[in-house]
Amino acid sequence: MWMTRLTAAAALVLALATCGDNQSPYEPWILDPLTPAQGLWIRTPEFDVAPGAEIQYCYFFQVPAQADGTLWVDRIELALNPGSHHMNLFRVKTLRGLKPTDGSPVDLGGVQGTEIREGECWKSPNWSDWPLVANNQQSSIDNPIFEWALPTGVAQKLDAGEMLMLQIHYVNAATQDTPFKGRGGVNLHRSTDGDTMELGTLFATQQNIRICRSNPAPTYGGGCAMPQGTHTVAAANGHFHSRGRRFSIYAWDGVSTSRPPDSARFYQSEAWAEPDMATGLNVQLPQGGGIYWTCEYQWSEPADGCEALQAADPQHSTDCCYTFGPKVETSEHCNVFLYYWPKTADVTCF
Amino acid sequence: MLLTRGTVVAALGLAAPALAACSDPPAACLGDCTLPIELAPTGLRDGVLVDLVDGGEVDIRPPDQGGFVIYVGVRAKNVHARGGSVSGALRGVSGGPTLTIEERPAAFVLRADGWAIPESAFQDQPNLPVCGPVPGPADFDQTAWQAVLSFRDSDGRTASTMVTVQPRCGGWADCECSCQFDRTGPCTPSWIDAGVDARLRSRSTPALTRRDRGAHPAGVRRRPRRAC
Numbered sequence: 001m002w003m004t005r006l007t008a009a010a011a012l013v014l015a016l017a018t019c020g021d022n023q024s025p026y027e028p029w030i031l032d033p034l035t036p037a038q039g040l041w042i043r044t045p046e047f048d049v050a051p052g053a054e055i056q057y058c059y060f061f062q063v064p065a066q067a068d069g070t071l072w073v074d075r076i077e078l079a080l081n082p083g084s085h086h087m088n089l090f091r092v093k094t095l096r097g098l099k100p101t102d103g104s105p106v107d108l109g110g111v112q113g114t115e116i117r118e119g120e121c122w123k124s125p126n127w128s129d130w131p132l133v134a135n136n137q138q139s140s141i142d143n144p145i146f147e148w149a150l151p152t153g154v155a156q157k158l159d160a161g162e163m164l165m166l167q168i169h170y171v172n173a174a175t176q177d178t179p180f181k182g183r184g185g186v187n188l189h190r191s192t193d194g195d196t197m198e199l200g201t202l203f204a205t206q207q208n209i210r211i212c213r214s215n216p217a218p219t220y221g222g223g224c225a226m227p228q229g230t231h232t233v234a235a236a237n238g239h240f241h242s243r244g245r246r247f248s249i250y251a252w253d254g255v256s257t258s259r260p261p262d263s264a265r266f267y268q269s270e271a272w273a274e275p276d277m278a279t280g281l282n283v284q285l286p287q288g289g290g291i292y293w294t295c296e297y298q299w300s301e302p303a304d305g306c307e308a309l310q311a312a313d314p315q316h317s318t319d320c321c322y323t324f325g326p327k328v329e330t331s332e333h334c335n336v337f338l339y340y341w342p343k344t345a346d347v348t349c350f
Numbered sequence: 351m352l353l354t355r356g357t358v359v360a361a362l363g364l365a366a367p368a369l370a371a372c373s374d375p376p377a378a379c380l381g382d383c384t385l386p387i388e389l390a391p392t393g394l395r396d397g398v399l400v401d402l403v404d405g406g407e408v409d410i411r412p413p414d415q416g417g418f419v420i421y422v423g424v425r426a427k428n429v430h431a432r433g434g435s436v437s438g439a440l441r442g443v444s445g446g447p448t449l450t451i452e453e454r455p456a457a458f459v460l461r462a463d464g465w466a467i468p469e470s471a472f473q474d475q476p477n478l479p480v481c482g483p484v485p486g487p488a489d490f491d492q493t494a495w496q497a498v499l500s501f502r503d504s505d506g507r508t509a510s511t512m513v514t515v516q517p518r519c520g521g522w523a524d525c526e527c528s529c530q531f532d533r534t535g536p537c538t539p540s541w542i543d544a545g546v547d548a549r550l551r552s553r554s555t556p557a558l559t560r561r562d563r564g565a566h567p568a569g570v571r572r573r574p575r576r577a578c
Binding site: 124125126127128129205206207208209210215218219220221222223224225252254255256257258259288292314315324348349350 | 412413414415416417419432433435437439441447448449450451452453454455457470472473477479498500
């Protein structure tokens, strides 16, 4: 414990020393490390995010050996230095261009892992079937740690030896700024009260989106059917970039072919940079149904002109269109992160 | 100011031929907007936009973002096409649950026969995911599904049409294996899993489960680029 606090104090001194004329008193967040009996913890190294830069790093690590082969997690803490765009934790499944063995060794505190910076870490097909474990988009100075206690009786199940990937995205440019250094931490607290209901996750995204000068306020919507069974939504959040104005998620009956009524809406956020993570939802989805979500956008003039947008546009339109992509400055997303119980499948919709 | 205006005029002069060549979607009514909207189904087959009739095949394709989708939409008459939106849903031919649904803004261009057609077969037709956890016993590939297609024009007028479609994998790498369409026996993927399963599978290649689905290697085939 004292070592951690000493490290944090050293980080504080380093942060202040390397932040030039930034006079804001910054106190690094502190998450206490966990013993193996308490769960699993990792801390990424600190890294610079240069002015004008947008970076994405992927950290791979395996769930350590467990006495009974399984780690049941019923409380999650996710911490980020200010300036992060997102932190996503996935289970690694199909390997394509992004492989843990291609990474550089990295000390993640509670475990050893590998790190891949940029490159394949930006390409979403690489993790298209990697089930979501947890995510966080809150990284304010005042509230750097997101803590979530899962519903009573519910826990996330991780197998010993299972490969996980923590992905962190930082921006220090026109749309978001990183005043200090980038850094992330995860605490997965072991359930000790006999939770047996497994938490499931859903990740959904809209494909081929376009937000163009000539059609500046488009809305995209889609439905995602759940597998057979009864499901209760425990938590959810939406994700888009700075052209995003409103993100909504509805319970969908799985029959209708149009957007559900407003009365079915259980999530709405208008904060693109720090979108709300709604917990404690307890929304029962209709049997045989699923969710429906919408992303409403408002086009805005890109800070650095339309050239980069045009280059990324599959149609190469001169209409200055933001199209699907991971870069906050030049592209857009429309993603749902949702947590439900009991788990019937790892759900991906795209 | 004069210089600025002169520059603008010159720029417009240079841009005019390009704009004309790109057949900018018209804002005016396409057809007679005092008449009901006419719709007919469209889809993507063999990489190009085609008119669909019942039972027609449509491509299952991997978008750049990952996963697998089909592209089905509409052509329209008697509509204000600019600023409209199109939605699509898939369900069983005899009804039952709706498996996937999507709504998106759509840009149209005027075809020589007077129909307004999607400007892009990819961006302006609903992208319907067909490789997720499907409730029900059937798979998408080699199975007919009913596509319910709707259009709302910029005046808020709506119309719908339906067509049965048969999604097919075609030649896309890993499509059948990844989506588990081939149930005649084990398939050997061109990829492996990671983590615990990877160590086990490195010694053998058993039949895959539905959860093992994957996607194409990036860049196997690319969508055609449009001049506009």
